[in-house]
Amino acid sequence: GNSVTQMEGPVTLSEEAFLTINCTYTATGYPSLFWYVQYPGEGLQLLLKATKADDKGSNKGFEATYRKETTSFHLEKGSVQVSDSAVYFCALSDPNTDKLIFGTGTRLQVFP
Amino acid sequence: KAGVTQTPRYLIKTRGQQVTLSCSPISGHRSVSWYQQTPGQGLQFLFEYFSETQRNKGNFPGRFSGRQFSNSRSEMNVSTLELGDSALYLCASSFGTSGGQETQYFGPGTRLLVL
Numbered sequence: 001g002n003s004v005t006q007m008e009g010p011v012t013l014s015e016e017a018f019l020t021i022n023c024t025y026t027a028t029g030y031p032s033l034f035w036y037v038q039y040p041g042e043g044l045q046l047l048l049k050a051t052k053a054d055d056k057g058s059n060k061g062f063e064a065t066y067r068k069e070t071t072s073f074h075l076e077k078g079s080v081q082v083s084d085s086a087v088y089f090c091a092l093s094d095p096n097t098d099k100l101i102f103g104t105g106t107r108l109q110v111f112p
Numbered sequence: 113k114a115g116v117t118q119t120p121r122y123l124i125k126t127r128g129q130q131v132t133l134s135c136s137p138i139s140g141h142r143s144v145s146w147y148q149q150t151p152g153q154g155l156q157f158l159f160e161y162f163s164e165t166q167r168n169k170g171n172f173p174g175r176f177s178g179r180q181f182s183n184s185r186s187e188m189n190v191s192t193l194e195l196g197d198s199a200l201y202l203c204a205s206s207f208g209t210s211g212g213q214e215t216q217y218f219g220p221g222t223r224l225l226v227l
Contacts, residue, residue: 032213043116043202044218051213089155093212097168098143100204100216102155 002027006090006103013080013110021075021106023064023090031092033057033066033073034100038087047075047088080110114139116205116219124225130191133222135203137184143167143208144186145216146178149200158201161186162208190224198226 007022025033032051036044048057053068062077073090090103117136125131137144145168146158157170161180178188184205190197200223204216 034215036218043118043220044204046215046217049215091155093214093216095212097212098145098160098162098206098208098214098216099157099168099170099212100145100147100155101157104154 002031002092002094002101004090004092004101004103006088006106009087009105009107011106011108013108015082015110015112016079017110019075019077019080019084019108021088021090021108023073023075023103025071025073025090025092027071027092027095029095031095033064034091034093035062035064035073035075036089036091036102038089038105040086044089080108082110082112084108085110116203116217118201118203118219118222120222121220122223122225124227125193126227127193127195129193130189131193131224132187132189133201133203133224135186135188135205135219137186137203137205138217141205141207141217142184143206143214144180144184145204145206146186146188147202147204148172149202149221150198155202158188160208167208193226195226198224200224 035047048059050057050066056065145160160168180186200221206214
């Protein structure tokens, strides 16, 4: 079945460091891929998405490229800020439904 | 444009009781999905409603049910509450017409504590 695997957290970085959070997926067909972010006490916010192979999603300095050959959708940011501290979820959308399948989430902690 | 709203935000119940949670989608969205978030199981899909019909269902017992009204607002109900039902319940809305390519927009969630 469809599934998403994310790197374990927490990821601890100093401000202005480079961020990578790994995400790989298993899916039949051609799913859309998403990164959502959850701040403490809040729901999920869409960070970026990609709907087909080689698409690059980007938002607020974050980027991720849909790599079909490696079934990956790694999240990157060149220079993190303290305000980026949150939990990041990689997800895929079943091609035939609106059901989202999430990874376990990766907590990012950024220190000044 | 108003976002997805959920009420109540917090709820405390005791085992054996039942609970109803409400979700109002973004205006124009006809699909509402519900997810359960727990530390142990992560985010799990409960069900999706589109145009007042349940279109997809996750792997949860029959104690979990839902419905959708003609204005697309949705409710989910959990009967005979168990301690393990303590969770953050999130709803998400989308237009629901483009299969898996659409973005789902999430509400702030209802945090349910079962004692």
